[in-house]
Amino acid sequence: MFLNNFEYFAPQTPEEALTLLDRFGDKAKVLAGGTDLFLLMKDKLLQPEYMIDINQITGFKGISYEPGQGATIGAATKIVEVERDAIIREKYYVLHQAASELGSVQVRTMATIGGNSCNASPAAETPTPLVALGAKVVLHSLSGKREMPLAEFILGNRKTALKPGELLACFILPEPLPRSAGRYAYIGLREAMEIDAVNMAVYIVLEDDSRTVKDLRLIMGSVAPRPLFSREVSALLTGKEPNPALIEKAAEAASGEASPISDIRGSAEYRHEMVKVLARRLLQETYTAAKEA
Amino acid sequence: MEMKPKQLVTLNINERTYEVPLHPRDLLVDVVRKEVGLTGTKKGCGQGDCGACTVLIDGEPVLSCLTLAIACQGKKITTIEGLADAKGELHPLQQAYVQHGAIQCGYCTPGMILASKALLDRNPRPDTEEIKRALAGNLCRCTGYKRIVEAVEAASETINKEGVK
Ligand SMILES: Cc1cc2nc3c(=O)[nH]c(=O)nc-3n(C[C@H](O)[C@H](O)[C@H](O)COP(=O)(O)OP(=O)(O)OC[C@H]3O[C@@H](n4cnc5c(N)ncnc54)[C@H](O)[C@@H]3O)c2cc1C
Ligand code: FES
Ligand code: FES
Numbered sequence: 001m002f003l004n005n006f007e008y009f010a011p012q013t014p015e016e017a018l019t020l021l022d023r024f025g026d027k028a029k030v031l032a033g034g035t036d037l038f039l040l041m042k043d044k045l046l047q048p049e050y051m052i053d054i055n056q057i058t059g060f061k062g063i064s065y066e067p068g069q070g071a072t073i074g075a076a077t078k079i080v081e082v083e084r085d086a087i088i089r090e091k092y093y094v095l096h097q098a099a100s101e102l103g104s105v106q107v108r109t110m111a112t113i114g115g116n117s118c119n120a121s122p123a124a125e126t127p128t129p130l131v132a133l134g135a136k137v138v139l140h141s142l143s144g145k146r147e148m149p150l151a152e153f154i155l156g157n158r159k160t161a162l163k164p165g166e167l168l169a170c171f172i173l174p175e176p177l178p179r180s181a182g183r184y185a186y187i188g189l190r191e192a193m194e195i196d197a198v199n200m201a202v203y204i205v206l207e208d209d210s211r212t213v214k215d216l217r218l219i220m221g222s223v224a225p226r227p228l229f230s231r232e233v234s235a236l237l238t239g240k241e242p243n244p245a246l247i248e249k250a251a252e253a254a255s256g257e258a259s260p261i262s263d264i265r266g267s268a269e270y271r272h273e274m275v276k277v278l279a280r281r282l283l284q285e286t287y288t289a290a291k292e293a
Numbered sequence: 294m295e296m297k298p299k300q301l302v303t304l305n306i307n308e309r310t311y312e313v314p315l316h317p318r319d320l321l322v323d324v325v326r327k328e329v330g331l332t333g334t335k336k337g338c339g340q341g342d343c344g345a346c347t348v349l350i351d352g353e354p355v356l357s358c359l360t361l362a363i364a365c366q367g368k369k370i371t372t373i374e375g376l377a378d379a380k381g382e383l384h385p386l387q388q389a390y391v392q393h394g395a396i397q398c399g400y401c402t403p404g405m406i407l408a409s410k411a412l413l414d415r416n417p418r419p420d421t422e423e424i425k426r427a428l429a430g431n432l433c434r435c436t437g438y439k440r441i442v443e444a445v446e447a448a449s450e451t452i453n454k455e456g457v458k
Contacts, residue, residue, distance in 0.1 A: 001339045005296050008317030038359045104430020109353045
């Protein structure tokens with residue numbers, strides 16, 4: 001239950017943090033909320049010699065929104081702030097929903113949104129809605145900044161596109177389009193504090209008629225090594241007016257695309273079924289919300 | 294890596310200042326219990342699952358088993374020992390837990406009460422669902438949650454009536 005011995009740094013600026021990261025290389029670990037990192041260290045799966053705490057870097061924290069431009073969320077922003085933020089709730093409800101479901105209030109108070117994606121657990125809560133929203137990530141290193149879609153940042157179970165010496169600085173969420181809506185749901189073993197057996201986010205944009213689907217993204221979590229975008233559901237529903245029969249077909253298609261494993265949280269067969277249940281429910285709910293938007 | 298000597302760190306716990314010798318790797322729960330001697334904070338799972346180690350940092354509930362003590366410099370830490378007033382009068386939440394039989398072995402209680410306090414400070418009139426949600430990260434193996442929820446409801450009434458904080 002003890003952590004290994006390490007040297008601790010709490011840099012105040014991104015430059016200081018990047019310099020430390022550059023100097024210590026893979027002997028250092030970035031500390032955000034510690035809710036994933038310390039569990040791995042307690043199990044002796046990681047034993048960093050240097051700890052770089054990024055919680056004092058104000059530039060990596062907070063949520064800002066510019067009408068017409070979208071929102072920026074600092075990587076070190078706590079999940080509880082995302083959950084409570086009025087703009088996120090109003091404009092990016094799907095992310096608000098997922099943030100509210102992560103762990104307990106204690107975990108949400110400690111955990112950061114950046115840590116959730118950098119940890120890259122297939123069962124993670126927030127990458128699913130963030131990918132559905134088309135979020136981008138901004139990565140900083142001493143040699144500069146680069147940007148990429150979050151969908152390309154998460155490479156697989158515990159694997160990200162972060163290069164040595166790089167930090168995740170923030171997420172950029174595009175301005176939500178008119179007549180659009182997003183919804184999130186998950187299935188776990190109990191009502192709180194569980195690891196999701198399946199989670200899902202749907203984002204729908206409608207045409208001017210407020211009936212026909214212009215664009216649709218259904219993203220599944222926990223059923224593949226990384227957030228899975230269902231191409232078939234988009235193909236089936238784009239240009240159409242979803243009705244129960246079409247939605248049923250789409251739910252079947254999503255289930256067919258999922259490639260879950262069996263573990264203590266559910267068999268692969270159960271997860272395929274749950275994908276269907278969630279897809280049916282979320283497609284209907286999101287479509288209704290988009291019509292009313 | 295060779296072990297450096299402990300360094301002195303200033304921690305503000307229950308509005309008192311403590312100079313505590315510690316290593317960077319030392320977790321807040323161990324420092325509060327062993328170095329400072331405030332043993333009200335409990336350590337259960339050590340993995341974030343049980344909530345027994347809950348303390349408030351700047352008023353927000355955190356798990357002291359997953360928090361570095363060194364990272365708490367400059368912050369206000371509240372443990373269960375900090376809830377009673379200067380005369381030793383119990384906080385309405387503590388009184389309500391006692392009166393409603395919401396305590397048996399008491400191991401979960403300090404964490405449970407601090408999580409309840411964080412809730413009432415933000416939301417003085419929570420409904421039953423809000424209470425359950427706020428306590429979802431605190432496990433109790435003896436009392437059962439019904440009496441705990443009732444105690445929080447009762448404390449909420451007292452606080453709103455008397456204006457205590
Ligand atoms: C009891 C409990 C319940 C949980 N429940 C859930 C749940 O329901 N859903 C869920 O999704 N997760 C859950 N988690 C997992 C965890 O809380 C989240 O994944 C959380 O978002 C991780 O964030 P953190 O800030 O604590 O990350 P940390 O543990 O600090 O970091 C995680 C990893 O990311 C790296 N990292 C962090 N930030 C950056 C950055 N800005 N740049 C580069 N690298 C970085 C760290 O070096 C580390 O390798 C739970 C954890 C616990 C202990
Ligand atoms: S001891 Fe910290 S959550 Fe169990
Ligand atoms: S009273 Fe014993 S664990 Fe809650």
